[in-house]
Amino acid sequence: MPVVLVHEGPTLTQERYEEAVRRLNGGRSRMETPADWPVEGLLVHAAGQGAHGFRVVDVWESEDACRRFGDQLRPVLEEVGIKEEPELYAAHTFVSA
Template sequence: MPIVIVLSGPTVTQERYKAAVRLLKGGEGGMQRPGDWPVEGLLSHVAGQGPQGFRIVDVWDSEDSCRRFGEQLAPVLQQTGITDPPEVYPAQTFVSAALSHA
């Protein structure tokens, strides 16, 4: 069952997101394809600025993949100053057209 992670809040900013991506990637360059992530299992990643602030939404293929990513992500979030806890829940429905846009 796919698992959704939503990260938003006062400490989640575009600048901190970019810093976290650099740390996860191990340098410059974005994470444009699922293979760019440090663990396998990413189905979807969306990040952007909305009226309520910057928001990041991931969908993972399983609880195990989500957990493995969380283990990689936790120290990166701490290092970049993102302290808002993520919402994590099973997806009721997941539909994807498999597009990739940066």
């Protein structure tokens, strides 16, 4: 079952997001395809400025895939100063083009 991950908060800024991407992506500044992620299972990734700060939304094919990614992401987030824990929940509905 797909899961949705939503990450936002005062320490998640665009600059810190971009630095985390560089560290996860071998120095490249953008992740453009699911193959750029260090684990398989990503279905959707979107990031941008929201009304309450920078926000990241992912949809993963399973909680297990999301947690595998989290295991690699967590130390990077700590290094760049992102402190908030993301929200994770089962998708009730998921439709893709």
